[in-house]
Amino acid sequence: xxxxxxxxxxGLRLAGCAGLQGADAQAAERxxxxxxxxxxxxxxxxxxxxxxxxxxxxxLAQPQAGEPRYVYADPAGCKCLYVGGxxxxxxxxxxxxAAIDRYFAVEGNxxxxxxxxxxxxxx
Numbered sequence: 001x002x003x004x005x006x007x008x009x010x011g012l013r014l015a016g017c018a019g020l021q022g023a024d025a026q027a028a029e030r031x032x033x034x035x036x037x038x039x040x041x042x043x044x045x046x047x048x049x050x051x052x053x054x055x056x057x058x059x060l061a062q063p064q065a066g067e068p069r070y071v072y073a074d075p076a077g078c079k080c081l082y083v084g085g086x087x088x089x090x091x092x093x094x095x096x097x098a099a100i101d102r103y104f105a106v107e108g109n110x111x112x113x114x115x116x117x118x119x120x121x122x123x
Contacts, residue, residue: 005105009113010044010077015097022034025074025076025077026077027058028057028072029074029077029082030080030082031092031095032082032084032092033082034073034095035073035084035089035091035092035095036084036086036091037082037083037084037088037092038082038083038084039078039079039080039081040080040082041078041079041080042075042079042080042081047081048075048079050111051074051075051080051081052075054073054075055073055074056073056074056075056080057072057073057074058072058073059061059072059089060072060073066101067085067086068085068086068089069083069084069085070083070084070088070089071083071084086110097107115120116122
């Protein structure tokens, strides 16, 4: 359950919600790698400067030569740029959806429970 929670939080961050720190950033990087994103180190001063100019720890669309490209900058952790194309981005989205589905798994009906006090009927 803890892993599902981390993946869920990563999914929220990658969708543009509140920032991740420390271990959550590492989890985001594992999720990106699992989706097929490639880590490219900022191994020159120019690359490092460009990396630091990007919004950190957020998936950004960066079209290149008419093709969709997606980048995720980590200037504080690995000092690298994760890069992927449309297939990797779609894999990331599928993984996020699966994690959310696991986190919010709908259990079977419990007809013995008195749900009336919650007024869960549609309004």
